[in-house]
Amino acid sequence: MRDSSTAYQIVKRDKPTMYFVGVTTGQSSIMRLFPTWAEVLGLDGAQLIGIDLPLHAEPEQYRQVLTQIKHDPLSLGALITTHKLDLMQAAGNMFDNLDTYASLCQEVSCIAKRNGQLIGYAKDPLMSRRAMQDMLEPHYWGKSKGHVLCLGAGGSGTAITVNLLTQPDVNDRPQRIVVIGRSQASIDKLRSIVAQLPQNATVKYVLQEDPRKNDQLMDELPTGSMVINATGMGKDRPGSPVTNEGVFPMHGIVWELNYRGELGFLHQAEVQRQTRDLRIFDGWRYFVVSWADHIAEVFNRQISPAQFGQLEEKARMIRS
Numbered sequence: 001m002r003d004s005s006t007a008y009q010i011v012k013r014d015k016p017t018m019y020f021v022g023v024t025t026g027q028s029s030i031m032r033l034f035p036t037w038a039e040v041l042g043l044d045g046a047q048l049i050g051i052d053l054p055l056h057a058e059p060e061q062y063r064q065v066l067t068q069i070k071h072d073p074l075s076l077g078a079l080i081t082t083h084k085l086d087l088m089q090a091a092g093n094m095f096d097n098l099d100t101y102a103s104l105c106q107e108v109s110c111i112a113k114r115n116g117q118l119i120g121y122a123k124d125p126l127m128s129r130r131a132m133q134d135m136l137e138p139h140y141w142g143k144s145k146g147h148v149l150c151l152g153a154g155g156s157g158t159a160i161t162v163n164l165l166t167q168p169d170v171n172d173r174p175q176r177i178v179v180i181g182r183s184q185a186s187i188d189k190l191r192s193i194v195a196q197l198p199q200n201a202t203v204k205y206v207l208q209e210d211p212r213k214n215d216q217l218m219d220e221l222p223t224g225s226m227v228i229n230a231t232g233m234g235k236d237r238p239g240s241p242v243t244n245e246g247v248f249p250m251h252g253i254v255w256e257l258n259y260r261g262e263l264g265f266l267h268q269a270e271v272q273r274q275t276r277d278l279r280i281f282d283g284w285r286y287f288v289v290s291w292a293d294h295i296a297e298v299f300n301r302q303i304s305p306a307q308f309g310q311l312e313e314k315a316r317m318i319r320s
Contacts, residue, residue, distance in 0.1 A: 008067040012074075016046040018298045019078035021065055021087070023236050025050030027260060029318055030291055036314045037292075040307055043299055053083060055236065059090035066094045069111055070118055077112040077298030079291065082236055084109050084122070084155040095120040105162060105193055107155045110294045123293060124159030125166070131286040132163070135253060135279070142171025144224035146249070149217055151241040152230030153181030153190050153205070156257055160228060161190065165197045174226075176202045178217060180241070182209045182231075211239075215246035226253040227269075235261035240268060251277045259283040288315045 020030065034048040053061055062083065069075045080087055084107040092098075095108070096117035101124075102108050108120040140146075148164060150157045157179055167173045181187040187205045194203050206217065218227055227248060231241045235258040248254060248269055256266040259282045269280050292311050296303050303311070 008064045010068055010071050013047075013072055015074060016043065016299070017072075017075050018046065018048050018295065019065065019069070019075070020048055020050045020081075021053065021078055021083055022050065022081040023052060023055060025052055029260070029287070029315075033291075033315060033318050034295075036318075037295065037311055040310045040314065041295070041299070041301060041303065043295075043301075046299065051078075055082065056086055057083065062087045062090040063094065066091050066111070066118060069113060070094070070116075075113075077110065079294040079298075080109050080111070082155075082232065084124075088120070092120075094118065101125050101159075101162070104196065105155075105158050106189065107158070109155070110297050112297050112300070114300075121297060122159070123290065123297075124156060125163045127286060127290040127293060128156075128160045128163045129167075130289050131281075134285055135255070135281055139169065139171035141174040144251075145222060146174060146224035146226060146252070147176040147178065147221050148174045148226045148228065149221055150177065150179045150228045150230055151214060152228070152232070153179050153183075153186040154230065154232070157181075157228075157230040158190050158193060160230060161203070162193065162197065165194065165201060165203075170200060173201050176204070178204045178206060180206045180208065180214060180217070183207075209241075211241055211243045211246070214242045218242060218246050218248060221249040221252070223250045224252065225249040226255060228255045228257065229265040230257050232258075234258050234263045234265050238262065238264075240264035242268060244268060244271075248272050248276050248278055252279075254278050254280045256281070257283045257286065259287050284315075284319065288312060 038046045088106050088108050098120045101122035102120045105122045107122050109123050110121040112119045150160055164173055184207055187207050191205055229241055233239050233241055254269040266282055269278055272278060292303055
């Protein structure tokens with residue numbers, strides 16, 4: 001990794017600092033929640049600083065973030081949301097080490113520093129696994145024979161697909177996954193990742209962004225299937241990946257990965273909750289679990305079950 005400390009401005013922090021790299025970080029509940037969590041975890045004086053970058057920012061902006069963390073002693077790491085793939089593409093060579101999922105998925109959601117070295121993690125596959133364990137009973141896919149329609153082939157869609165295909169028990173893997181992507185590049189990248197995994201499910205890739213065609217794909221799903229909004233629409237971009245005329249699968253599971261924003265997809269599902277017997281989940285639990293895990297990684301702490309319970313309670317109070 002080249003030393004880029006002379007090419008970028010470095011801000012010397014006066015307290016332990018974690019960064020949050022996203023698009024609209026100031027609107028996230030974590031900005032209010034972090035100080036209370038820091039008290040629970042004994043992170044005295046620690047701060048969280050948001051860094052808002054435009055979608056598909058310039059490579060130099062991502063390299064600036066990594067340089068800051070690398071060369072400022074009190075800049076300890078970061079959580080990355082929307083920019084996971086772009087950051088890896090623009091600055092992947094600046095990491096000293098990557099975990100298995102970061103290497104496989106070619107994305108980074110967490111940056112930590114150990115003995116001056118930058119470590120990149122892709123935590124979303126494991127975080128999505130924990131979130132799904134809260135939604136589904138054991139061996140759900142083997143029992144229901146439902147399929148998965150994942151609307152979005154970016155970082156979140158890739159992580160969820162990898163999670164589903166690497167479940168240890170075959171009964172915890174759906175027989176068929178349909179992934180919708182808006183660009184050929186995202187489809188090709190996901191296809192190359194899946195090719196490295198055990199071939200134990202059918203994965204169909206669809207390149208398109210017409211909500212009416214997504215309605216058609218949703219209509220073809222068998223009973224008990226899951227529909228996931230992993231597009232960012234409803235938070236980072238307006239709208240929903242399906243129309244108001246789209247029909248969710250009977251006895252289906254709807255997962256809106258967002259927990260804030262206009263949440264059009266979530267509201268569309270709510271209208272059909274009773275008539276289609278839907279189980280509907282937003283991204284709140286995913287948000288809490290993921291942030292707790294990233295904070296633990298950045299500050300090199302273990303979070304006990306009792307502490308996690310306190311974090312959940314603080315989060316509940318913030319949301320209510």
